[in-house]
Amino acid sequence: MDLNEKKLIVIGGGPAGLAAAVAAVRRGLDPSSILVLERDSEPGGILNQCIHAGFGLHRFGEELTGPEYSGRYIQMAREAGIPILCDAMALELTSDRRVTFVSPETGYVMVQAEAVVLAMGCRERTRGALGIPGTRPAGVYTAGCAQRYVNIEGYMPGHRVVILGSGDIGLIMARRMTLEGAKVLAVCEIMPYSGGLARNIVQCLDDFGIPLKLSHTVVKIHGRDRVEGVTIAAVDEANGRKPIPGTEEFIECDTLLLSVGLIPENELTRGAGIGISRATNGADVNQYRETSAPGIYACGNVLHVHDLVDFVSEEADIAGTAAAERILGQSGAVVKSLPVSTGFGVRYTVPERIDLTAEPEEVRIFFRVSDVYKKVQFFVETAEGEVLAKRAKSAAAPGEMESLTVPAEKLAGLLDKDCGGIRVYLRETGGQSK
Amino acid sequence: MTTRELTCVVCPAGCRMTVTLDDGGTVLEVEGNTCARGKNYAVSEITHPVRTLTSTVPMKTAAGKKMLPVRTDKPIPKEKLFEAMEILHGVKAQAPVKTGEVLIADFIEPGTNLIACRDEI
Numbered sequence: 001m002d003l004n005e006k007k008l009i010v011i012g013g014g015p016a017g018l019a020a021a022v023a024a025v026r027r028g029l030d031p032s033s034i035l036v037l038e039r040d041s042e043p044g045g046i047l048n049q050c051i052h053a054g055f056g057l058h059r060f061g062e063e064l065t066g067p068e069y070s071g072r073y074i075q076m077a078r079e080a081g082i083p084i085l086c087d088a089m090a091l092e093l094t095s096d097r098r099v100t101f102v103s104p105e106t107g108y109v110m111v112q113a114e115a116v117v118l119a120m121g122c123r124e125r126t127r128g129a130l131g132i133p134g135t136r137p138a139g140v141y142t143a144g145c146a147q148r149y150v151n152i153e154g155y156m157p158g159h160r161v162v163i164l165g166s167g168d169i170g171l172i173m174a175r176r177m178t179l180e181g182a183k184v185l186a187v188c189e190i191m192p193y194s195g196g197l198a199r200n201i202v203q204c205l206d207d208f209g210i211p212l213k214l215s216h217t218v219v220k221i222h223g224r225d226r227v228e229g230v231t232i233a234a235v236d237e238a239n240g241r242k243p244i245p246g247t248e249e250f251i252e253c254d255t256l257l258l259s260v261g262l263i264p265e266n267e268l269t270r271g272a273g274i275g276i277s278r279a280t281n282g283a284d285v286n287q288y289r290e291t292s293a294p295g296i297y298a299c300g301n302v303l304h305v306h307d308l309v310d311f312v313s314e315e316a317d318i319a320g321t322a323a324a325e326r327i328l329g330q331s332g333a334v335v336k337s338l339p340v341s342t343g344f345g346v347r348y349t350v351p352e353r354i355d356l357t358a359e360p361e362e363v364r365i366f367f368r369v370s371d372v373y374k375k376v377q378f379f380v381e382t383a384e385g386e387v388l389a390k391r392a393k394s395a396a397a398p399g400e401m402e403s404l405t406v407p408a409e410k411l412a413g414l415l416d417k418d419c420g421g422i423r424v425y426l427r428e429t430g431g432q433s434k
Numbered sequence: 435m436t437t438r439e440l441t442c443v444v445c446p447a448g449c450r451m452t453v454t455l456d457d458g459g460t461v462l463e464v465e466g467n468t469c470a471r472g473k474n475y476a477v478s479e480i481t482h483p484v485r486t487l488t489s490t491v492p493m494k495t496a497a498g499k500k501m502l503p504v505r506t507d508k509p510i511p512k513e514k515l516f517e518a519m520e521i522l523h524g525v526k527a528q529a530p531v532k533t534g535e536v537l538i539a540d541f542i543e544p545g546t547n548l549i550a551c552r553d554e555i
Contacts, residue, residue, distance in 0.1 A: 048552075051488050051489070051490060051503040051505075051551065053486050053488055054445075054446065054543050055503060057445050057446070061488070065488055065503060065504045065505055065551045066503075067533075067551045067552040068533055068551050068552070071551075071552050071553060150490070151490050151501060151503065152501055153501070154492055154499075154501040179487075179489065179515065179516070179519050180489075180519070181519075197446050197448055198441045198448030198450075199441065199442065199443040199444075199445070199446060199448045201441070202441045202443050202448075203443045203485060207485070207512065248451075254522050306444055307446065307462065395450070400446070400448075
């Protein structure tokens with residue numbers, strides 16, 4: 001492999017990285033000028049351990065398991081002739097697109113690329129991030145770690161399980177551990193609603209009679225060498241979700257799984273001095289998923305945590321296409337840059353800015369709401385009050401990503417106007433449900 | 435007449451549906467679904483709930499032992515999930531396998547197969 005010929009480096013060989021590389025080839029980039037770096041011994045990323053079904057309904061119109069979904073992209077990348085370097089760890093990235101990495105095949109190398117796509121994914125929050133009091137025994141795992149043990153290594157990490165956090169991985173693992181013979185005693189969720197998809201509450205908890213304890217958290221971990229139990233308690237919504245004295249309950253268990261959030265893995269991004277959004281913990285990007293460093297793009301869970309891989313692939317298409325256009329010298333010149341801000345009920349948006357070229361194309365703005373709502377209307381509006389897009393929805397929750405598409409002609413109309421930016425917000429047309 | 439509230443599990447939208455039944459348990463009406471698959475799910479969920487089972491089985495490859503992800507190619511009756519898991523505990527695969535390859539034909543139900551979910555050389 002001639003590393004001097006590499007123009008596009010994709011960091012990460014999971015669903016985002018593979019889709020970005022495939023999109024770049026489709027846009028006309030020579031596959032031999034691309035290099036995908038993957039730190040694991042095989043491509044596919046986290047999907048390799050997500051053996052449950054439910055992937056690909058948007059993308060492929062059928063319900064696939066994680067390995068099947070990643071398998072399709074691995075196949076596409078192979079057919080396109082895209083080189084994937086496994087066991088390769090990216091160590092450093094500079095804002096002028098120099099990537100330093102190390103692998104058994106290449107040794108320690110530096111490559112100057114014309115474009116870089118960041119697709120490093122995310123990692124799980126751990127016990128250390130929560131500060132749960134108690135002892136430090138074996139048997140406390142993040143849900144994704146337990147998932148790897150069970151599905152990749154074929155090893156059961158415990159028999160009597162309590163799960164803290166009702167994110168999708170926690171729910172999926174409640175079912176998986178139950179099917180493999182463990183007893184899942186409870187899923188505790190500190191919030192008054194689950195962060196997971198409604199379908200997962202039904203098919204992972206209700207199907208097996210696993211109790212979901214909303215507004216509950218783990219207040220103590222017991223056990224010297226191995227977890228012997230946990231104490232859970234109800235939390236006070238009105239008082240900063242502090243545990244309510246007198247509601248403590250001891251549950252005897254040997255395992256505690258944590259499904260308490262995901263953090264985009266942006267050490268390389270930060271090292272390059274790229275601007276990071278406080279709301280997403282991912283890079284600030286425009287609609288092409290280009291970061292504050294020209295020619296460095298980001299997509300997938302490293303940019304913001306997605307609930308559906310289908311949207312990761314869509315986002316990676318955008319980033320990979322834009323990276324190819326830059327290398328091929330086909331990017332349009334930016335004539336106007338509009339910041340996208342959040343208004344009532346919206347926690348974050350991606351992109352955070354829209355860069356208008358002389359002939360703008362439609363832009364799909366993804367966003368998450370900040371609470372559980374019934375009957376809402378979403379709006380994309382200019383700072384001057386012109387509605388660019390709107391949509392009504394019967395229910396919205398932070399666990400489910402929303403989107404609104406701003407048509408090309410609306411954006412073209414902003415070229416000749418004074419526009420201080422774009423705002424995304426929601427209006428309640430029913431009652432707020434807690 | 436009775437009504438039951440259901441959350442659709444067909445896709446991530448998770449539509450909340452209301453199903454109206456007559457006294458004999460026959461579905462009269464489904465409301466709240468946003469697609470035909472949702473309606474089918476509601477009727478099946480009331481009359482005879484089914485689920486796709488996914489799991490892993492140990493596999494011998496040239497490089498050593500590995501877990502192979504597997505699934506049923508059709509949903510199976512919900513009450514047979516544990517019976518199916520019991521059978522899977524005795525199953526071993528042998529590489530090479532292809533995605534979609536049938537590992538066990540007529541698994542749990544006639545016409546339902548257990549298939550591999552990844553390629554392994």
